Amino acid sequence: MTDRSFRFTHAIARAPSASITRGLRAVDTGTPDLGLMRAHHADYIAALRSTGATVIELSPLTDFPDSVFVEDTALCLPEGAVVMRPGAPTRLGEAAQMAPTLYALYDEVVEIKGPGTIEGGDILTTEREILVGRSARTDAKGVEELTRLVGRWGYSVREVFTPPGVLHFKTDCSLLDAETILSTERLDASGCFVGYRVIHTAEGEEACANAIRFNDIVLMPAGFPRTAEKLRAHGYDVHEIGNSECAKLDGGMSCLSLRFTPKG
Ligand code: CIR
Numbered sequence: 001m002t003d004r005s006f007r008f009t010h011a012i013a014r015a016p017s018a019s020i021t022r023g024l025r026a027v028d029t030g031t032p033d034l035g036l037m038r039a040h041h042a043d044y045i046a047a048l049r050s051t052g053a054t055v056i057e058l059s060p061l062t063d064f065p066d067s068v069f070v071e072d073t074a075l076c077l078p079e080g081a082v083v084m085r086p087g088a089p090t091r092l093g094e095a096a097q098m099a100p101t102l103y104a105l106y107d108e109v110v111e112i113k114g115p116g117t118i119e120g121g122d123i124l125t126t127e128r129e130i131l132v133g134r135s136a137r138t139d140a141k142g143v144e145e146l147t148r149l150v151g152r153w154g155y156s157v158r159e160v161f162t163p164p165g166v167l168h169f170k171t172d173c174s175l176l177d178a179e180t181i182l183s184t185e186r187l188d189a190s191g192c193f194v195g196y197r198v199i200h201t202a203e204g205e206e207a208c209a210n211a212i213r214f215n216d217i218v219l220m221p222a223g224f225p226r227t228a229e230k231l232r233a234h235g236y237d238v239h240e241i242g243n244s245e246c247a248k249l250d251g252g253m254s255c256l257s258l259r260f261t262p263k264g
Contacts, residue, residue: 003178004078004261005127006213010056011048012101012258016041016068017060023249024066024088026167030248037245041068044219044256047239051215055257058101064094068246069255072119072137072168073098075130075146076260079153080108082146087117087137098258105262110149116141121168121255127178130155131192133169135162160192167250174211174254176218176236182227184209199234202226210252212259219253 016037023032048055061067066088073095075082081102083095095111102109112118122138123146124131130150132143140159147157162169163186172187180197184206188198201209201224208224218236220228221243231238243252 002127005125005175006177007215007261008053008259009261010054010105010259011214012056012058012070012098012260013041013045013048013256014058014067014070015060017062017065019062019065020068020245020249022065024090025249026165032245032248034245036242037068040242040245041256044241044253047217047219047241048214048257048259051217053215056101058098061094061097064091064097066091066249067094067097069121069249069251070094070098070258071255072121074102074258075120075123075125075150076102076106076258076262077125077150077153077155078261078263080110080263081106081260082149083109083111084120085112085114085117085142086119087135087139087142088119091119107263112142112145112149114141114145116143116145118142118146119168120258121170122162124170124173124175124181126175126181126196130157131160131169132157133160133162135166135168137168138162161190163187163190170210170254171250171252172206172209174209174213176211176213176231176234180234182209182211182231199230202230207247208252210254212253212257214259221247221252
């Protein structure tokens with residue numbers, strides 16, 4: 001057992017653009033405040049950097065309102081990077097915007113060509129496998145193409161299902177360490193985590209399931225005290241980051257970065 005699924009030397013983030021007010025959302029709960037989002041984003045990047053990692057901050061992209069959510073554009077593995085093919089039409093072009101950064105960092109970069117679609121938010125990489133949740137954004141053909149592409153590096157992909165009405169698979173779960181997953185009860189009930197240790201979000205705090213383990217810390221959205229306490233009781237070093245503005249656009253901790261250790 002290694003810990004390469006949560007130890008990283010690098011992360012990529014992208015500054016939110018003023019067009020973020022036009023970002024996609026399932027339910028309109030108000031316009032995100034750009035100033036506050038920028039402040040939260042800066043806290044997020046500082047937390048990643050506090051672990052010693054190099055964080056590459058890309059410039060805002062006005063033409064892509066959701067481009068702060070960089071996770072959806074790629075899957076970064078130690079052996080190489082896979083450029084995704086987002087299923088949201090307004091986000092499709094974000095992948096090509098990310099590709100040059102990945103080509104500069106990795107020897108091997110491969111691309112999902114389609115016709116299927118797949119977004120990084122639906123992919124959970126653990127020590128033993130890559131779990132991909134089919135969703136409104138990720139379809140069977142996308143999963144199939146990813147399976148073929150990462151097979152060259154020896155990875156096995158397991159297709160699972162994102163609960164109806166949930167944006168991404170990782171909206172409802174996160175990796176906490178090599179054998180432990182933070183999950184909502186509704187997702188865990190689907191049986192997709194058999195063989196893992198699962199910690200459930202506290203009742204009524206399902207919206208904090210999207211956390212990230214990044215080196216020695218766990219970043220989770222602020223405002224979910226019972227789940228934070230639960231994780232601390234299990235020994236995790238929890239850092240709470242304001243997420244009120246990204247939450248208006250269905251975004252959480254994982255969406256805001258690509259985390260990786262390039263081989264060379
Ligand atoms: C979207 O609907 O695509 C964005 N408003 C939110 C993306 C969140 N990304 C993620 O969970 N990986």
